[in-house]
Amino acid sequence: MKHIVDLTDRSSDNWIQMGSDEKRTPKRDKAIITQVVVIGGGMAGICAAVAAARNGSRVVLVQDRPVLGGNASSEIRVIVHGVTKLKSGLPERETGILEEILLLNRFYNEQHSFTVWDHVLYDFVTREPNITLILNTQCVRAITVDSTIESVLCWQLSTETLLTIQGEQVIDCSGDGLMAATAGAIYRTGREGKEEFNEKYAPDEPDGWQMGATILLSSKDMGKPMPYKAPPFSIKFDADKTHPDRKIIPFVEGFWWVEVGSNDDIIADAEVDMHRLMGFAYGVWDYVKNSGKFPEADTFVLDWVGSLPGRRESRRFMGDYILSEPDQINHKIHEDAVAFGGWPLDEHNPGGIENLAEPPSFWHEHFEKVYQIPFKSLYSKNITNLLFAGRNVSQTHVALSSSRVMGTCAVMGQAVGTAAALCIKKNVNPRTIANQHIVELQEQLLRDDAYIPERPANDALDLAKTADKIYASSISSGDVNLLVDGVPRDELGETHHWQSNGLNAEVVFEWHNPIALKSVEIKCDTNVKKNIMMLKNTRENQAYTTIIPPELLKSVSLELKIDGEWVDYGTQDNNQKRLIKFNFEQVEITAFRITCHETYGAKNVKLFEVRCYN
Amino acid sequence: MKSHQNTFKTINHEVVIKHPGEEDSVRAILTERQNEAGLPVGYSMNVFSVICLEEVCKIIPVKLFWNNIGVYERYELEAGKTLEKYEADLFEPQDYEKLNYILADDNSPFKDVYYDDILTAPDEHGEEGVDALSGATALELDDKDTVRGAALTCFTLWHWANGEVVSIIKNQTGKSVSLEQLKMFILNENNTYFHIALKELINRNIYSKEVLNTVIKKVLKTPSLTNSAFKYVDKALQENYFYAVNRLFFEGGKIHRLAAIKSLVDTDYSIEKAYLDNFGKQLTQVDSYQEVAALLDLLELKNKNSASVIETAIQLLDEDFLKARKAYWVLKTKSLTPTQQARVDKFYEKYQSRL
Numbered sequence: 001m002k003h004i005v006d007l008t009d010r011s012s013d014n015w016i017q018m019g020s021d022e023k024r025t026p027k028r029d030k031a032i033i034t035q036v037v038v039i040g041g042g043m044a045g046i047c048a049a050v051a052a053a054r055n056g057s058r059v060v061l062v063q064d065r066p067v068l069g070g071n072a073s074s075e076i077r078v079i080v081h082g083v084t085k086l087k088s089g090l091p092e093r094e095t096g097i098l099e100e101i102l103l104l105n106r107f108y109n110e111q112h113s114f115t116v117w118d119h120v121l122y123d124f125v126t127r128e129p130n131i132t133l134i135l136n137t138q139c140v141r142a143i144t145v146d147s148t149i150e151s152v153l154c155w156q157l158s159t160e161t162l163l164t165i166q167g168e169q170v171i172d173c174s175g176d177g178l179m180a181a182t183a184g185a186i187y188r189t190g191r192e193g194k195e196e197f198n199e200k201y202a203p204d205e206p207d208g209w210q211m212g213a214t215i216l217l218s219s220k221d222m223g224k225p226m227p228y229k230a231p232p233f234s235i236k237f238d239a240d241k242t243h244p245d246r247k248i249i250p251f252v253e254g255f256w257w258v259e260v261g262s263n264d265d266i267i268a269d270a271e272v273d274m275h276r277l278m279g280f281a282y283g284v285w286d287y288v289k290n291s292g293k294f295p296e297a298d299t300f301v302l303d304w305v306g307s308l309p310g311r312r313e314s315r316r317f318m319g320d321y322i323l324s325e326p327d328q329i330n331h332k333i334h335e336d337a338v339a340f341g342g343w344p345l346d347e348h349n350p351g352g353i354e355n356l357a358e359p360p361s362f363w364h365e366h367f368e369k370v371y372q373i374p375f376k377s378l379y380s381k382n383i384t385n386l387l388f389a390g391r392n393v394s395q396t397h398v399a400l401s402s403s404r405v406m407g408t409c410a411v412m413g414q415a416v417g418t419a420a421a422l423c424i425k426k427n428v429n430p431r432t433i434a435n436q437h438i439v440e441l442q443e444q445l446l447r448d449d450a451y452i453p454e455r456p457a458n459d460a461l462d463l464a465k466t467a468d469k470i471y472a473s474s475i476s477s478g479d480v481n482l483l484v485d486g487v488p489r490d491e492l493g494e495t496h497h498w499q500s501n502g503l504n505a506e507v508v509f510e511w512h513n514p515i516a517l518k519s520v521e522i523k524c525d526t527n528v529k530k531n532i533m534m535l536k537n538t539r540e541n542q543a544y545t546t547i548i549p550p551e552l553l554k555s556v557s558l559e560l561k562i563d564g565e566w567v568d569y570g571t572q573d574n575n576q577k578r579l580i581k582f583n584f585e586q587v588e589i590t591a592f593r594i595t596c597h598e599t600y601g602a603k604n605v606k607l608f609e610v611r612c613y614n
Numbered sequence: 615m616k617s618h619q620n621t622f623k624t625i626n627h628e629v630v631i632k633h634p635g636e637e638d639s640v641r642a643i644l645t646e647r648q649n650e651a652g653l654p655v656g657y658s659m660n661v662f663s664v665i666c667l668e669e670v671c672k673i674i675p676v677k678l679f680w681n682n683i684g685v686y687e688r689y690e691l692e693a694g695k696t697l698e699k700y701e702a703d704l705f706e707p708q709d710y711e712k713l714n715y716i717l718a719d720d721n722s723p724f725k726d727v728y729y730d731d732i733l734t735a736p737d738e739h740g741e742e743g744v745d746a747l748s749g750a751t752a753l754e755l756d757d758k759d760t761v762r763g764a765a766l767t768c769f770t771l772w773h774w775a776n777g778e779v780v781s782i783i784k785n786q787t788g789k790s791v792s793l794e795q796l797k798m799f800i801l802n803e804n805n806t807y808f809h810i811a812l813k814e815l816i817n818r819n820i821y822s823k824e825v826l827n828t829v830i831k832k833v834l835k836t837p838s839l840t841n842s843a844f845k846y847v848d849k850a851l852q853e854n855y856f857y858a859v860n861r862l863f864f865e866g867g868k869i870h871r872l873a874a875i876k877s878l879v880d881t882d883y884s885i886e887k888a889y890l891d892n893f894g895k896q897l898t899q900v901d902s903y904q905e906v907a908a909l910l911d912l913l914e915l916k917n918k919n920s921a922s923v924i925e926t927a928i929q930l931l932d933e934d935f936l937k938a939r940k941a942y943w944v945l946k947t948k949s950l951t952p953t954q955q956a957r958v959d960k961f962y963e964k965y966q967s968r969l
Contacts, residue, residue, distance in 0.1 A: 064820075469936055471904040473872070474841070501841055512935055513968050542726045564943025564969065590939070590969070 010501035019292030023113055028161045034060045034132070036420045037152055037167035039139045042070020042082060043406040044124055044390035044413035047097040048171045051417025053130035057424045059417075060165055061131055062154055064138035065308075068121040070175065071237060072406055074114035076310040076519040077216050077254075080533040082407015083342035087366040088542050092342055093528035095488070096450040098410040099578050100308030102532050106548050107576050112534050114130065122549060134167070137163060139174070142183035148384045149183050169385050169420040169430075173413055176267055177315045179447070185380040187315040191397040197324035199398045201364045211401070212352035213270070213309035215277040218252040218536055220303040228289035228301070233275070235281035239291065245359040251288050251297060253536040257360035258284055259312075266314050272409050277309050280353050312348065312391070319394030320434065321376035328371040328402055331453065336438045337372035337447060340453050340517065341408040347401035364401070369492065370453045373403065375438060378416050379430035385423070385429050387416040407533070411450060447611065449523060449579040456486030457542070462611045463517065467509040474501035476604050483507070483610045488523050496586030497525065499606040503598060507610065509592035510561070516614040517560070518586040522594060524553040525606035526578045550601030558582045561591035571597070586614055621650040627786060631778045635664075635770050644779065646786060653795055654682040654787045661774040663697065663767045672698070676771060678717075679822030682787045683806045684780035686717050689771070709761045715767050716759065717775040723759045724772040745857045788814035793825075800828045808832060808839060812846045821850035826858045833862065844873050852883050863893065868902055878916070885916055894923035903936045910944050919948060928954050931961045939969060956958040 036052040038045050040061025049061040071078040080102070083092040093099065101124055108123070109116045125133055137156040142149045151166040172180040181187060182311045190208040192199065239248075246257050258280045281307075288297045325345065326332070345364035347353050377394040380386040380554035388394075389412035391404045403409075419433050419441050426437065433441055446457035465484045472480045478497040487496040498507070526532075526549045530542075538546045569584055569592075592612065596605040625646045630639045647656045657680045662673045674697060677690040691697070697705040697713070705713075707859065716722055760768050781917065788810045791799065796814055799807035815825060833843040840862075845857045863874035878885060878893075894913050897906055913923050930941035945958050962969070 469903055471902075473876075508907075510903075510936060540726070542723055564939075564946065 013208075028159065029555060030161055030163050032060055032132070032163060032165045034165065034167045035424045036060075036169045036171065038062065038166050038171045038173060038388070038417070039152065039179045040070065040172065040276070041065070041068040041125075041133075041135075042173060042175065042390060042409070043072055043098070044409040045070070045100075045171070045173035046101070046121060047410045047413030048173055048387075048389055048417035049125065049131050049369065050097050050128055051414045052169075052171075052421045053128045053417075053446070054448070055418055055421030055425075057130065057169075057421040058129075059131045060134060060137050060167065061125065062134045062137050062152075062163075062165070064136070064174070065135075066136055068125060068133075068135075069118055070406075071310045072117070074118050076306055077114050077218070077304075077536070078214075078406065079535060080201045080308050080407055081343055081405040082410070082533075083340070083370050084368070084405075084407065084531050084533065085344070085543070086342055086370070087368050090529050091531045092370050093526075093531070094340075094407050094411045094451065095526075095528060095578060096411060096448060097414045098407060099449065101410075101546075102534075103526065103552070103576055103578065105534055106532060109534070112536070112538060114534075117534055134163065139165075139179040140182070140587055142170070142179050144183045144383065147184070147382060149386055152179055162485075169387065169423050171387045171389065171420055172317070173388065173390045173409075173415050173416075175311055175314065175391055177317055177388065179390070180260065180317050180380065180383070180386055180388060183380075183383050183386060185317050185383045187317045187392075189313075189315055190263070191400040192324075197322070197326065197396050197398075198604040199325040201325060201347060201362070201398050201401075201597045207350075208263040209350040210262055210266045210314060210397075211312040211348040212259040212266075213273060213277065213311040214256055214259045214352075215274075215281045215306045215309050216256070216258075217281055217305040218254055218303050219252055219285075219297075219300045221299050222301055223299055225298050226301045227244070228286065230282050230286035230290075233279050234286055235276065235279035237280070237283045237287040239287055239293075242356045243359045245361070246353075246356075248284075248288055248294060250537070251294065255281075257348075257353060259348060259360065260309075260354060261348070261350060261352045263350065266311075270311075273293075274307075274309050278305075278307075281305060283471055292403070293544060304608070313397070313400060315392055315572070316395055316397075316400065317386075317388050317392055318381050318390075319377045319379050320381050320431065321355060321374050321394060323373060323377045323393070323395035323403065324397045325396065328367070328399060329365060330338045331369065331371050334372045334374035334376075336375040336434055336442075337452050337455055338375045338378070338419070338442060338450075339373040339408070339411040340370045340451065341373060341403045341405075341411075342367045342370035343402045343405040343408060345398060345402050347398060364398075367402075372453055373408075373412060373415075375415065375419065375430075375434050375441065376411055378419070379502060384429045384431070387420055389413040389416045400412040414448070414450050415441075415445060417518040418448065418450075424568055446486075447516060447521070449488070451488060454491070457488070457609075458486055459611070461598070461613055463515055463614065464610050464612045466511065466515075468512045469508070471508050472498060473504075475499065476501040478606075480507060483607055488608045489528055495540070496542075497606050497608050500596065500604045502603065503596060503605060505605050507591055507596075507607070508591055508593045509610065509612070511589075514588045514590050516586050517589050517592070517612055518584055519613045520555065520558055520582045520592055520594070520609060521609075521611045521613070522553075522580040523609040524556075524578060524580060524596075525549075525551040525602075525608065527551045548600045550599060551606060552576075552578070552581065552600045553596055553598075553605055554600050555597040556580060556599065557595045559588060559593045559595070560589045561593070564590075566593060622655070623648050625790075629659075629779070629782050630860060631782070633770075633773050633777060635773065644782065644786070646790065648790065651795075652790065652792065654790045656681050656687070657772070657779075657783050657786075659779065661771070663770050672866070674698075676774075678771070678775050680775075680779070682782055682783070683804070683810065684783035684787075686720070686775040688714060689717065689775075697764065697767060699761070699767075704764060705764070708888075709764070712761050713764075713768060713771065716761070717772055720776050722772055722776075724769050725776070727769060731799075765888055784810050785813075788817070793818075793820065797825065797828050800825075800832050805836065805839060808836075809842060812842060816846060816849060821846075821854055823854055823857065826850060826854055830858060830861050830865075834870070837867060840866075840869050840873045844877050848877055848881065854898075855881070855883060856885070856889060860889070860892075863896075868900075871900060871905055872908060875905070875912050879912050887917060887920060889920040890917035891920055894920060894926050897923070897926045897927050898933065903934065903940070906930065906937045907940050910940055914944060924948055924950065924954065928957055931957060935968070939965070942969065 035057040036059045038049040038061045067073045136158040139154045141153040154163040193206040194202045204596045344366040349358040390409040470480045477499040531544045558569040559566040627644045679687045796811045799811035862870045927941040
């Protein structure tokens with residue numbers, strides 16, 4: 001007999017019951033228990049999740065959009081700046097997890113496509129077996145008991161499912177920090193007055209101004225005249241009244257200064273502002289096309305226009321320390337430094353494009369060298385198991401104007417992810433890490449290729465430093481003994497590398513007494529003095545390279561001396577990382593030999609560090 | 615002065631040069647100037663600097679001068695001609711001097727700058743066009759590195775002065791000089807001459823003992839040239855090759871010895887046992903563990919089981935522990951005399967936990 005399905009039957013449906021008030025909520029709930037919960041899948045959240053996962057924690061990463069990357073994603077398309085421009089004009093690249101991502105993007109996205117970049121990030125995160133990635137899901141509430149977050153409630157838009165995620169440590173990398181706010185974590189918005197932190201670039205009196213959000217656009221050349229008619233919602237750009245820093249050229253990549261700020265609740269205003277931003281973006285494009293002042297734009301058309309404004313500032317959660325302008329410009333040494341920044345003090349004017357008379361950014365100051373970011377500004381002062389990374393950390397408005405860029409957010413992310421994993425291992429909260437285990441946290445970060453300026457590594461577990469003899473087949477600069485000096489880059493004009501004279505090049509570490517060994521870790525050169533982030537319009541120059549860094553080690557092999565014989569322990573061909581690891585079953589050796597066969601173009605190989613562990 | 619000039623001769627070479635400001639390779643005449651002995655003393659070339667204002671471009675011919683190894687020396691403008699900046703400003707006297715200074719810096723920022731950067735970001739560009747959001751890293755040249763308002767002129771002339779022409783000049787100088795002059799080049803204090811000479815000697819296929827001795831003399835004095843020297847020595851015929859390697863090993867320092875050992879490991883020539891035995895005797899003479907290890911590896915590879923080497927290696931057992939351990943592992947695989955075996959066994963007993 002034919003089975004007849006009654007499509008109108010709703011007897012077992014959640015919704016009809018809700019309609020009749022029989023059921024208050026749909027029963028599509030899901031509970032997840034994990035160790036570390038990361039809210040927000042931007043650059044900070046990605047690095048936090050990966051760091052925690054690699055350091056042994058089970059991690060759930062919750063992202064409210066269908067793609068990872070946040071402001072850097074194809075939805076918004078902000079460039080991943082970090083310490084991309086010191087006063088010298090050159091960068092001081094972050095290294096660590098961010099470096100791995102940027103290099104991966106070089107290998108898989110030579111075309112600089114933003115949508116491909118989304119999936120480079122997806123690939124990078126989903127490679128980690130310890131991470132559960134949950135997309136299209138916003139964390140709307142934290143359940144807090146005795147100042148400790150017990151679980152977080154999240155709404156998954158695509159499946160109409162309420163997720164309850166229970167974790168021991170919770171990291172808010174969401175930018176706006178809704179979860180942390182609902183947990184009751186103390187936060188600020190707006191600008192501090194000059195006096196509070198002795199900040200010369202702060203206003204005399206505190207106020208509510210927050211830097212605005214921006215809608216970007218990009219255009220392309222069609223090779224023939226292309227007339228343009230602006231849509232009715234566009235808002236006229238009053239070019240005559242604008243400060244000259246609102247430059248139209250180059251117009252191809254959009255205008256960062258199409259920005260609307262707020263002196264009150266920038267989150268509450270977001271939808272209203274979005275409509276205004278759309279109007280301004282199209283208004284400026286109308287000016288480009290139809291003012292007659294830019295004949296070079298005649299053949300250009302809009303190719304992409306954002307719909308999701310990229311936010312610069314909203315909540316800043318307070319930690320045991322508040323990072324401020326004097327810390328940055330005086331390069332304060334923090335005992336608990338775990339990250340660093342160096343983007344200029346790029347404070348945008350109050351109001352953005354609605355305040356045409358002032359320059360869009362004050363560009364208060366560029367840095368000669370990088371500044372440290374302390375761990376005590378990366379966890380909540382009143383919620384015991386809450387950490388944060390990104391623009392929502394414990395800092396002043398002026399400090400944020402520099403630290404807000406995503407490369408810097410990413411290194412904070414790696415720091416808090418590593419810290420969260422350490423909390424799990426030791427069964428303690430972040431404050432205890434700050435007060436009792438900060439050296440251990442710093443050493444782990446340094447081992448994982450993070451850089452903490454002017455804080456050399458001194459890992460007691462690293463056996464490379466105990467070698468009785470270190471020698472190399474050739475040398476053109478530096479010294480092999482610098483491979484164990486704990487500084488993983490040339491720093492402040494001092495050399496901390498060994499560079500071969502030609503290839504193949506060998507480095508040998510040898511001991512008088514045999515040692516047990518199960519890993520060898522190498523940090524090679526990728527030239528941190530040239531930017532490699534994705535750009536909309538790439539150009540090779542002093543501060544940027546469009547290719548795979550030629551310095552990067554491409555092929556390297558390891559041999560171990562066991563019972564007087566060199567034994568081959570493998571070759572890594574087509575290496576794509578700055579930090580290269582050889583892991584193997586523990587074995588007793590008297591020496592190991594690293595042979596660097598090939599780089600991606602450089603005629604010598606340069607290494608910064610060699611470590612080994614049992 | 616006339617008679618002086620008569621002793622020089624000029625030779626024109628048609629050259630093809632790639633310039634980053636030009637789409638296609640450019641044909642030009644490189645003029646070589648030789649002294650009475652036929653030694654090139656310098657070169658010159660007429661190039662041009664392009665200045666475009668709106669749609670109109672002006673071409674200003676400029677004559678550049680180099681020494682005989684391609685180091686830029688100076689420039690000359692035709693009488694009455696001047697250089698200009700954007701907006702038709704003329705060069706000031708100090709701008710001409712500064713241009714000379716920029717062209718003489720072979721490591722100028724213009725080395726890495728791309729033509730498009732110059733065009734899209736003229737150097738009067740304001741300090742900041744770049745926010746965290748925008749893509750372009752605007753070109754910013756320090757005042758000391760450019761003539762303000764004339765970045766394109768600086769860029770164009772810098773690449774003429776320091777581009778492909780440098781290696782063309784080096785090659786031409788190599789080709790022009792006599793063998794006697796090449797030998798002088800080898801010993802010149804400026805090592806660029808050494809590299810020019812070796813490249814040319816390889817081209818001319820000259821590996822005589824006399825030339826090798828000159829190379830050895832230079833390299834013993836300048837160890838940093840060892841690797842370059844071996845690229846030449848390795849190509850010599852058997853007898854002279856072994857002669858040169860021997861001299862560099864026995865008369866040189868650590869860098870020479872390590873390079874000599876590596877060369878012997880890599881060479882396709884078969885090496886006589888006596889030759890290697892002689893090297894083996896040095897096992898107890900060389901200072902560093904690295905050399906002992908490399909030498910023992912060489913001997914194991916190409917002179918296995920030599921009684922002479924075994925005897926010397928036995929002596930290593932009394933030396934610094936790393937050397938002794940290395941020798942032990944070599945000796946362990948050998949047929950030894952009872953006395954030697956007893957010595958090895960004794961070493962094993964004493965150090966078995968450290969092997």
